[in-house]
Amino acid sequence: MQAMFREARKQAGLSREEAAARLHIGTRTLFAYESGQSVVPPEIVLKMAEVYNRPDLPANYCAKMCPIGQLIAHHFEKTNVATMVLGLLKELEDVEKVKSRLISIAADGQVDENERPEFQQIVKEVVELEREIGELKQFAARIGISLTSLMPKQKEKAALRAAL
Numbered sequence: 671m672q673a674m675f676r677e678a679r680k681q682a683g684l685s686r687e688e689a690a691a692r693l694h695i696g697t698r699t700l701f702a703y704e705s706g707q708s709v710v711p712p713e714i715v716l717k718m719a720e721v722y723n724r725p726d727l728p729a730n731y732c733a734k735m736c737p738i739g740q741l742i743a744h745h746f747e748k749t750n751v752a753t754m755v756l757g758l759l760k761e762l763e764d765v766e767k768v769k770s771r772l773i774s775i776a777a778d779g780q781v782d783e784n785e786r787p788e789f790q791q792i793v794k795e796v797v798e799l800e801r802e803i804g805e806l807k808q809f810a811a812r813i814g815i816s817l818t819s820l821m822p823k824q825k826e827k828a829a830l831r832a833a834l
Contacts, residue, residue, distance in 0.1 A: 674727070679704070681722070686704075693714060694717075725808060754809055762799060768791075772789075772792050
């Protein structure tokens with residue numbers, strides 16, 4: 671995991687001294703983080719993501735280091751946009767195949783015991799789709815697309831809920 675931070679710094683073209691100055695930490699502290707001698711605090715990971723232009727760092731940190739993140743976060747590895755798009759389209763197709771069955775299961779407002787195994791498989795497909803969407807979002811952020819500007823603001827969300 672710590673190698674990820676060192677590699678991100680090197681890919682950003684920063685020496686340890688330059689990175690430490692931009693992160694507002696000491697060079698020894700940065701060395702300790704990069705070598706695994708100290709645990710990197712989440713706020714430093716967020717700053718590294720900004721300084722190194724690596725928006726994937728927080729998600730990967732959560733997926734590997736945080737006990738909660740290990741349960742719910744995805745580790746993103748793909749760097750090729752074609753691979754990402756094909757993975758996304760495959761998962762969309764897989765979810766489309768189970769859509770009518772999901773509607774049937776949910777129609778009565780509950781998941782019966784005999785429906786649980788099939789429902790679990792459907793949820794697995796949705797989680798795989800979620801991972802592919804995350805890969806694409808991380809790639810977009812890495813090439814400079816602001817994800818926050820694309821997400822609806824709280825007022826817009828409230829208006830959408832009110833309209834429904």
